[in-house]
Amino acid sequence: MNFYNFMQLDLDSIDIAILRTLELDGRITNLDLAKQVGLSQSACLRRVKLLEHSGIIKAYKVQLDPTNLGLEVQAIVQVTMRPDGEGWHEAFKMMVADWPEVAYAYVITGSSNYILLVRARSLREYADFVIGRLYKTSGVLEVKSNIVLEEFKGDGSPLEVVLRNAKPRS
Structure with a gap:
């Protein structure tokens, strides 16, 4: 059985099977999950709760x-952004948090400060967002x-990236 050490939590092959299964079907019952990974219902639920408590499972x-x-x-x-105004970063983050059109927002390195994923019903609605909100934002x-x-x-799984680069511990 392979064991991987991630942030002080030892994940074994059963934990990994639980995570893979939940990524594909977060609505699976504990009974079906336990059967799929070969555990009793109580042991499976204990592991899921531990994965939730550790923060590896963030949400359903x-x-x-x-x-x-x-x-x-x-x-x-x-x-x-123009970095000459005081508090420009915090102010921009607060503005973006209130814009439902922005699905994702990232602080990045490079020539820009942020990457936003913006969704709209039409190109006209997107243009209205850019011209009416984004361009009018201070800074x-x-x-x-x-x-x-x-x-x-x-649908990239962070688990697969971690496992590809992880070293099994003995």
């Missing part, structure tokens, strides 16, 4: 399809938009 969510909800436009937006120096034509991968 439903994945909604933006296109089926009428959001036809996705844009990856680079935002560059915004430059906005570069990239309209997403097709998403062909969007």
Whole structure:
């Protein structure tokens, strides 16, 4: 049995099987999960609770399809700020937190300060967001938009990256 040490939590092959299964079906019953990974229901539930408590399992969510909800436009937006104003970073983060069009926001390295994933019903609605909100935000120096034509991968598991680079411990 392989054991991996991640942030002071030892994950064995059963923990990994639990995580892989829950990533594919977060609604699976504990009974079905226990059967699938070869544990009793109580032992399986104990492991799941430990994975939740450790923060490895962050949340259980439903994945909604933006296109089926009428959001036809996705844009990856680079935002560059003027760093001359006091508190510009915190102020921008607070503004972005209130914009429902922004699905994801990242602080990045490089020539821009932020990357935003913005969703809108139409190109007109996206333009209204950029012109009416983003450009009017204090400190915004430059906005570069990239309209997403097709998403062909969007379900990357962090577990697989960690396992690929992990060294089994003896």
